[in-house]
Amino acid sequence: MEFIRLLNTSLDLNLKPLRFLDETPEMKHEVESSLKLGASSYVKQEKGALIEELNRVSAENKKLTELLTVMCEDYNELQNRLKEYTNKYPESDSISRKRTRESVINNINEAINNGSSVSSSSDEDSCKKPREEEDTKGKTWRTFVRTEASDASLIVKDGYHWRKYGQKVTRDNPSPRAYFKCSYAPSCPVKKKVQRSIEDKTVVVATYEGKHNHPQPPKLETSSTPNGSSTPGNVPCSTSLSSSRPTAMLNLTSHDESTTRSTKSRDKDQLRHSLLEHMASTLTRDPNFKAAVAAAISLQLNTRTQN
DNA sequence: CGTATTTGACCCGCGC
DNA sequence: GCGCGGGTCAAATACG
Numbered sequence: 001m002e003f004i005r006l007l008n009t010s011l012d013l014n015l016k017p018l019r020f021l022d023e024t025p026e027m028k029h030e031v032e033s034s035l036k037l038g039a040s041s042y043v044k045q046e047k048g049a050l051i052e053e054l055n056r057v058s059a060e061n062k063k064l065t066e067l068l069t070v071m072c073e074d075y076n077e078l079q080n081r082l083k084e085y086t087n088k089y090p091e092s093d094s095i096s097r098k099r100t101r102e103s104v105i106n107n108i109n110e111a112i113n114n115g116s117s118v119s120s121s122s123d124e125d126s127c128k129k130p131r132e133e134e135d136t137k138g139k140t141w142r143t144f145v146r147t148e149a150s151d152a153s154l155i156v157k158d159g160y161h162w163r164k165y166g167q168k169v170t171r172d173n174p175s176p177r178a179y180f181k182c183s184y185a186p187s188c189p190v191k192k193k194v195q196r197s198i199e200d201k202t203v204v205v206a207t208y209e210g211k212h213n214h215p216q217p218p219k220l221e222t223s224s225t226p227n228g229s230s231t232p233g234n235v236p237c238s239t240s241l242s243s244s245r246p247t248a249m250l251n252l253t254s255h256d257e258s259t260t261r262s263t264k265s266r267d268k269d270q271l272r273h274s275l276l277e278h279m280a281s282t283l284t285r286d287p288n289f290k291a292a293v294a295a296a297i298s299l300q301l302n303t304r305t306q307n
Numbered sequence: 308c309g310t311a312t313t314t315g316a317c318c319c320g321c322g323c
Numbered sequence: 324g325c326g327c328g329g330g331t332c333a334a335a336t337a338c339g
Contacts, residue, residue, distance in 0.1 A: 016326090057327070120315075161322085163310095163311070163312085164311075164312060164313080165312090165330095165332075165333095166313090166330070166331060166332080167312095167314075168329065168330070168331095170328075170329070171327090171328065177329090177330095177331070179331075183311090191330095193330095285328090
């Protein structure tokens with residue numbers, strides 16, 4: 001599948017700690033004392049190193065920008081192809097209760113290709129963008145959510161509060177099915193069943209029954225579109241960086257089909273800008289990263305004073 | 308200690 | 324009536 005190719009987010013970047021990205025008081029002190037000791041040659045040397053560093057960061061920035069552009073283009077191409085496909089094979093209105101194996105596979109594939117989520121991380125709050133499929137009655141509907149195969153929690157974050165009241169292994173699917181009730185309002189009759197797809201273990205199928213008799217709870221940490229509120233201007237993109245494994249995630253699902261070319265390019269720029277901004281701010285906020293930078297600088301200063 | 312989750316038991320509808 | 328399978332209950336347990 002082509003979207004797998006898109007998932008390869010290995011940037012092959014030079015991830016050597018950036019210098020002087022965010023000076024801590026200790027670092028400042030060390031640099032100042034070194035400057036006091038050092039001669040003007042040291043300052044020149046340092047200036048050269050800084051310029052070199054700046055060039056390197058600019059090159060990385062350029063590389064990231066190019067990658068992002070390629071990803072956006074690929075996404076648009078995929079979306080166009082999906083549109084063509086759905087126009088070619090419109091889904092029949094009479095969906096029988098018991099689906100054929102082929103139609104189930106098609107729906108799952110469609111859900112994935114539709115951009116349910118593109119995630120390279122196991123982060124629980126990562127891009128879980130459901131695709132909904134309403135029943136002909138309008139009382140039950142299905143949602144496909146892409147998650148990590150290793151994630152056995154069967155939690156689908158849709159903005160509502162759910163209480164799990166049962167779990168069962170059904171005959172047709174070895175994965176357990178979890179039963180939830182809406183716990184936000186005691187009188188709310190809505191229930192949902194969540195089960196991994198038998199065809200694709202990374203896809204979770206949530207079946208909702210009933211209609212909420214209350215408004216959607218205020219979004220705090222849970223949200224059906226977890227990325228929507230995290231970035232300025234609701235740009236559908238988020239990044240996360242942990243000390244052990246830096247990850248980058250993109251949720252490119254909220255494109256309006258009728259958007260003009262200019263809006264698309266503006267969105268691209270916005271997306272690019274916010275992604276870079278977010279990555280930078282995440283890096284500067286990360287205490288481990290700060291510590292690594294401080295260690296690298298002090299190491300370099302020590303070796304220079306020894307030489 | 309209150310709340311959420313787990314899990315075995317139980318209930319109920321359906322087909323034979 | 325019986326067995327099977329899906330759905331629900333509720334006591335036990337875990338967790339914050």
